[in-house]
Amino acid sequence: METVVSGVRPTGNLHLGNYFGAVSNFIAMQSEYNCFFFVADYHRLTTHLGQKNPLKEDVYQIVAEYLACGLDPNKCTLYVQSDLPETAELYLLLNMLAYKGELEKCTTFKDKVRQQNTNINAGLLTYPVLMAADILIHKANKVPVGKDQEQHLEMTRNFAKRFNHHYDCDIFPEPQAFSFNDSLIKIPGLDGSGKMGKSEGPNNAIYLFEEESLIRKKVMKAKTDSGPQSANSTLSEEMQNLFQIMQAVSSSDTYEHFIKAYANCEIRYGDFKKALAQDIINFCAPIREKIKEYSADKDYIKRILNLGKEKAKESANKSIKEVRSMIGFHS
Numbered sequence: 001m002e003t004v005v006s007g008v009r010p011t012g013n014l015h016l017g018n019y020f021g022a023v024s025n026f027i028a029m030q031s032e033y034n035c036f037f038f039v040a041d042y043h044r045l046t047t048h049l050g051q052k053n054p055l056k057e058d059v060y061q062i063v064a065e066y067l068a069c070g071l072d073p074n075k076c077t078l079y080v081q082s083d084l085p086e087t088a089e090l091y092l093l094l095n096m097l098a099y100k101g102e103l104e105k106c107t108t109f110k111d112k113v114r115q116q117n118t119n120i121n122a123g124l125l126t127y128p129v130l131m132a133a134d135i136l137i138h139k140a141n142k143v144p145v146g147k148d149q150e151q152h153l154e155m156t157r158n159f160a161k162r163f164n165h166h167y168d169c170d171i172f173p174e175p176q177a178f179s180f181n182d183s184l185i186k187i188p189g190l191d192g193s194g195k196m197g198k199s200e201g202p203n204n205a206i207y208l209f210e211e212e213s214l215i216r217k218k219v220m221k222a223k224t225d226s227g228p229q230s231a232n233s234t235l236s237e238e239m240q241n242l243f244q245i246m247q248a249v250s251s252s253d254t255y256e257h258f259i260k261a262y263a264n265c266e267i268r269y270g271d272f273k274k275a276l277a278q279d280i281i282n283f284c285a286p287i288r289e290k291i292k293e294y295s296a297d298k299d300y301i302k303r304i305l306n307l308g309k310e311k312a313k314e315s316a317n318k319s320i321k322e323v324r325s326m327i328g329f330h331s
C-alpha cells in the first residue's frame with residue numbers, strides 16, 4: 001500500500017473552505033492509503049514563536065476539529081510533529097544537502113521576506129527542508145497538497161534524489177503531489193473575492209465551530225450584486241461565489257430554485273441568504289457539536305496523539321536508522 005504524508009500548521013480554526021478542501025481529501029484517503037497526518041507545530045515556530053501563543057491549546061484544538069470532521073485514528077496515523085524528533089534529525093542531515101541559493105529562490109520564502117521582514121530567521125529559510133524531512137521520514141509516495149506547496153514538494157524530490165545519489169542508494173522514493181485542487185469543490189469567501197481564508201478578515205470565512213447566530217449574521221452581510229439586470233444575465237462574481245457555497249451545502253432542489261429565480265429576475269436576496277444561512281448551519285451544527293465534545297475531552301485527545309506517536313515512531317525509526325548507517329555514523 002502506498003504511503004501518504006501531510007501536515008497542517010496549527011495556526012487557525014477550520015472553516016468551510018478547509019472542510020471541502022484538504023479535510024475531505026484526508027478523510028477520503030485514510031481508507032485507501034497508509035496515511036500519516038500530523039500537526040506541524042515545529043513549522044508554526046517559523047512565524048509564531050512559542051510562549052506568547054498557546055501552542056499546546058492550538059494543537060489540541062486542531063486535532064479536535066479534524067476528529068470532528070471524520071478523521072479516524074484507527075485508519076490513519078495522527079500525530080504531532082514535535083513528538084517525532086527523528087524528523088528533526090533528518091532535517092539536520094538534509095540541511096547539509098540543501099543549497100542556500102535554492103532556498104532563497106523559493107517563492108514562499110520570498111513572500112515571507114516581503115510580509116514579515118522583522119524576523120527572517122533560518123527556520124523560515126529552511127522551511128522546505130523540514131517539510132522534506134516530514135515527508136521522507138515515512139518514505140511517502142504521495143503528498144496531498146495545494147498548488148501553493150508544489151514547489152516545496154519539488155524541492156523534496158530534489159533532496160531525496162541528492163541523498164540517494166550521494167550515498168549511492170535508493171532509500172527515498174520521490175514523492176508525488178496528490179493535487180486535489182482540481183477535483184474538489186472550491187469554496188469562495190463571503191466578501192465577493194477569491195477563496196475562503198482566515199487572512200481575508202473575520203467576515204470572509206465561516207468556521208466550523210461557529211454558533212448559528214454568527215453564521216447567520218455573516219451570511220446576511222455577504223457581498224451580493226445589485227440584482228440581475230435582465231433575464232438570463234450571467235451571474236456576477238459575487239453571486240457566483242455564494243451559489244458555489246450553496247451548491248456545496250444545500251440540496252440540488254434549493255440550488256436549482258434560486259438559480260432559476262436569478263435567471264427570471266425574481267430572486268430576492270433576503271430569501272436566498274436566509275436559505276443559504278440555514279443550510280450552512282445545518283451542515284456545520286453536527287460538526288460543531290463534535291468539536292465541542294472532543295475539545296472538552298483533552299485526555300482522549302492526548303491518548304489519540306500518544307497512539308499516533310507510537311505508530312509514527314515505528315516508521316520514522318526505521319528510516320532514520322537506514323539514513324544514519326548510509327551516512328556512516330559510528331553507531
Ligand code: TRP
Pocket residue numbers: 005006007008009040043130131134135143144145149
Ligand atoms: N507547508 C504545509 C502548509 O503550509 C504544511 C506542511 C508541513 C506539510 N510539512 C508538511 C504538508 C509535509 C505536507 C507534507 O500547508
